Amino acid sequence: MISNISAAIKASRAYLCMECGKCTGSCPVSRFNHGYSPRVLVNKAIRSDDLDLLKDKNIWACLTCKLCDERCPAGIEYIDLTLATRLEAQKIGEEAMCSHGGAAQTLMRIMTSPDLEQKRMAWIDDELKTAESGDVLYFVGCLPYFDTLFSDIEVNTLKAAKASIKILNHLGITPVVLPQERCCGHDLLWGGDFENFKKLAEHNINEIKQSGVKKIIFSCPEGYRTFKVDYPKYFGFNIEVAHITEIISDAISNEQIRLKNFNKVVTFQDPCRLGRHLGIYDEPRNAIAAVPDIKFNEMTRNKNRAICCGVSAWMNCSTYSKSIQLARLKEAKETEADLFVLSCPKCEIHFNCAMKDERAGKESKIETVQLVTFIADLIEETDK
Numbered sequence: 001m002i003s004n005i006s007a008a009i010k011a012s013r014a015y016l017c018m019e020c021g022k023c024t025g026s027c028p029v030s031r032f033n034h035g036y037s038p039r040v041l042v043n044k045a046i047r048s049d050d051l052d053l054l055k056d057k058n059i060w061a062c063l064t065c066k067l068c069d070e071r072c073p074a075g076i077e078y079i080d081l082t083l084a085t086r087l088e089a090q091k092i093g094e095e096a097m098c099s100h101g102g103a104a105q106t107l108m109r110i111m112t113s114p115d116l117e118q119k120r121m122a123w124i125d126d127e128l129k130t131a132e133s134g135d136v137l138y139f140v141g142c143l144p145y146f147d148t149l150f151s152d153i154e155v156n157t158l159k160a161a162k163a164s165i166k167i168l169n170h171l172g173i174t175p176v177v178l179p180q181e182r183c184c185g186h187d188l189l190w191g192g193d194f195e196n197f198k199k200l201a202e203h204n205i206n207e208i209k210q211s212g213v214k215k216i217i218f219s220c221p222e223g224y225r226t227f228k229v230d231y232p233k234y235f236g237f238n239i240e241v242a243h244i245t246e247i248i249s250d251a252i253s254n255e256q257i258r259l260k261n262f263n264k265v266v267t268f269q270d271p272c273r274l275g276r277h278l279g280i281y282d283e284p285r286n287a288i289a290a291v292p293d294i295k296f297n298e299m300t301r302n303k304n305r306a307i308c309c310g311v312s313a314w315m316n317c318s319t320y321s322k323s324i325q326l327a328r329l330k331e332a333k334e335t336e337a338d339l340f341v342l343s344c345p346k347c348e349i350h351f352n353c354a355m356k357d358e359r360a361g362k363e364s365k366i367e368t369v370q371l372v373t374f375i376a377d378l379i380e381e382t383d384k
């Protein structure tokens with residue numbers, strides 16, 4: 001057996017599987033794709049030879065949403081086993097079916113070049129205060145590229161970056177934004193391409209160390225998870241990190257932010273990386289609850305039971321993804337919300353894409369907004 005797979009079986013506790021099937025019963029992919037079963041893959045990892053596992057196309061179908069990990073009575077960390085399997089599969093030339101012809105992966109690999117000339121600061125307008133040096137860094141991530149790559153979906157993920165800086169400025173923070181920042185590498189890592197993930201990580205870590213910042217703030221949950229969990233694990237990175245919802249929640253508790261009223265109904269999507277991966281459930285809800293006159297209706301499956309937005313790491317988007325997305329949008333709509341509040345740029349892209357699908361009826365169409373944008377637009381500026 002390949003040593004990395006046997007180590008992953010041990011570390012993920014996969015050998016404890018009792019074949020109860022709770023993982024498959026709760027999995028959003030298995031709900032629509034009956035050929036996919038985490039229970040079967042766990043048992044294949046334990047009992048079959050490695051090649052059989054590594055060549056199984058289903059290893060790329062998992063959204064790594066961690067819902068099955070929450071349900072597993074044996075405490076098996078299925079997504080850790082999945083990641084280890086993908087890293088080994090890449091080594092023998094196996095890979096996922098990349099969505100959009102692999103455009104996102106190509107862009108990420110282009111970003112591994114240290115000599116790349118980027119124009120990633122053009123969105124910062126005169127109303128936003130940023131600095132070349134200081135203690136706090138705002139990590140922008142791939143937002144400057146998403147709106148161009150997915151212009152046909154008509155999303156504006158950069159609004160969340162502008163809103164994050166607006167909120168930080170309101171709190172008296174002028175964040176550093178790095179002109180030579182790169183993609184955090186999240187999607188390459190989860191797609192099994194460790195070599196290029198490492199190049200991006202080492203570039204970012206080097207830039208950040210040279211900048212001298214002491215704290216990094218993220219609006220993207222995937223970037224946040226990558227810097228909080230994966231950079232420390234693989235590269236010993238140890239600078240303090242925070243998600244913008246944590247900053248907002250603290251600022252509200254400390255009465256540094258006062259909000260205008262909003263007399264409508266909203267619901268909220270817990271992003272997998274922010275929720276189940278990092279346990280941040282209360283902070284976004286604190287922010288929503290602080291809005292005067294708002295009515296917040298939870299979806300039936302919320303917090304650690306929330307359903308993923310249907311695509312992970314730009315891989316394996318299919319009719320099954322659309323079914324997951326449309327079902328989740330319907331669940332949001334059933335709360336009678338006027339607005340579907342999100343907290344991840346990928347959720348914004350995938351859900352809005354699904355709403356343009358020919359199968360999307362009015363029961364699955366709902367206006368979306370990023371939480372950080374929603375809050376930034378409601379700040380009482382007179383409180384400065």
Ligand code: SF4
Pocket residue numbers: 016017018019020021022023024038039042071072073074075076
């Ligand atoms: S829920 Fe856990 S114990 Fe049950 S089949 Fe899945 S991995 Fe095995």
Ligand code: SF4
Pocket residue numbers: 023026027028029030038061062063064065066067068069078079
């Ligand atoms: S992590 Fe999510 S998508 Fe993957 S097997 Fe578990 S429940 Fe299914």
Ligand code: SF4
Pocket residue numbers: 099100150311314315317318321349350351353354
């Ligand atoms: S849901 Fe739409 S935007 Fe997301 S990967 Fe699929 S096709 Fe692309």
